Amino acid sequence: MAEQMRTITYRDAVREGLREALQKDERVFLMGEDVGRYGGCFAASKGLLEEFGPERVRDTPLSESTFTGAGIGAALGGMRPIVEIMTVNFSLLALDQIMNNAATYLHMSGGLFNVPLVIRMATGGGKQLAAQHSHSLEGWYAHIPGIKVLCAATLEDARGMLWGALLDPDPVLLFEPSVLYAMEGELAVDAGAVDIAGARLHHEGRDLTLITYGSCLYKCLDAAEQLEVSGISCDVIDLRSLRPLDEESFFTSVAKTHRALIVDEGWRSGSLAAEISARIMENAFYELDAPVERICSVEVPMPYAKHMEEAALPQVKTIVETARRMIHG
């Protein structure tokens, strides 16, 4: 029997995930700037304050470091906090707590204190929000041992990754690309928690592996459609988890296609794309028929003007052109 589907936005899927978590586990609470009365800066938590009350949906002052640290302390104290930081740019004010405390406590304490904390935040460009609201810094976070880093590209993951993250005993950063909140699509009526481990193959092909995550998934899928028409078929992999990386997913694919193109909204230097490229080189070098290539954001603080921002971000056209060149020379 076909699954019952309904139309839903990414934002509403996130809210369903939050609601489920608050319903299922009394230890769960949500805190962050404007998550309550305002309804969340992207309206993801709209209505939850009314439903769960101010103890469990907590508006915080503009104190990123301290409410993130308070999330760590509350997790140590037996709660299961969800900390929302409006965007990844503001998370830099909480970097001390994330890096120096959340990521280190388990290790520094020789295994005594794990930190079951989930931190959600929006990421990425595409909305003309300029150079302090548009960057994709999740690749930086993926550098840090001790935390896990997820990015929800699909409605299923927007709906289900949160619970998976809450089940994890360690700190998990869950990224939500801000351009996707308004995305509408079909989701199973009974969609629920998903496994947070492992990448997902979205499109199957023989000639080229497109490796991506987040909102670039849709650019890769568009490119794959266009390439299909001209006889180039692609695997499109959504990494989903940036740390740990499901490297088997792209090793397996590259063993089939012998070509890999990584599409990453982060800047090129020292990027997640660089890491993936290195791993392919280290582990699947002899499978390759062509050098691994990368499409990343241009190395410039994000400009405001639309045409400039578009030029700075990975685009479908560039993906298609690069793929053609990789195959046909």
Added chain:
Amino acid sequence: MSHDRSTNGQPLTDREQSLEFLRQMLRIRRFEEKSAELYSAQKIRGFLHLYIGEEAVAVGVAGGLNKDDALVATYREHGHAMVKGMAMNTIMAEMYGKVTGCCRGRGGSMHLFDAEHRLYGGNAIVGGGLPVAVGLALADQLQKNHRVTCCCFGEGAMAEGEFHEALNLAALWHLPVLFVCENNYYAMGTALIRSEAVVDLPSKAASYGVETATVDGMDVIAVAEAAQQAASQVRQNGGPFFLECRTYRFRPHSMFDPELYRSKQEVEGWKQRCPIESLIRRIREKGWIDDSRLGELEGAVAAEIAAAVDYAEQSPWESLEELTRFVYSESEVR
């Protein structure tokens, strides 16, 4: 509201209590003297921050806490770990980097943790423990545990944004945190007057609506009384309290500090107020201790330290195969 407190000159009232405070301060003092020696012998490495001179603060504050209260401390926390109930063995072994240390040698001197005694570190980021303490208290509030989270930090931390964020949030949410500022007047080499435009520290906490008190941190009885009152107020009202303990570190900041920033006379002046010697003087006046009893006390402490050193010496190193453990949890917690 601010109270200035000192009991020096007033008669002691509790013999057992006074002797126990003395014993605890001696344990810290002698343990750290030994640690300094072991540092020179290269048995202990990394950073080593001694608490010598400040013992009355940890001992007195612990006197106001219950066993199940939490403590968040800094890198200068050997004393805090001891008064919270941790055995010297496990602390010394940690400083040696041995697998029998409280953190299996992963933390070292600056990162002592203990689940049983609710010591949540040893934090080596100035100010970094304050938000965590706020969160521990939030967890207690939400779970209706009537416990206090005590957070100790130096006056240097009060220049950090995290101090201000944490005090505001603790006051705003009425959280049971006892903030203890160990004001030893120097942050490494920077004197308080060179780092704060306003050196009246409690006034900063008071500006967030937090109740405050200041106490002579060289007087263990006074610290204990103040901490007792502060902690019971936190326990009763639920909200935070800020206690400033005025103290002084007799030793360099860490083992790499030529102390160019303060004069010998100043240090000598404070040493005249040594919390241990002044307590001994007062106990002697009462006739509660004599040379032989003091000798016994010192002897027992020395034996405890010798045993700890022996334990650390004999303990094995963690196998290198374990290197990548404890990055992620090995089992589900739910």
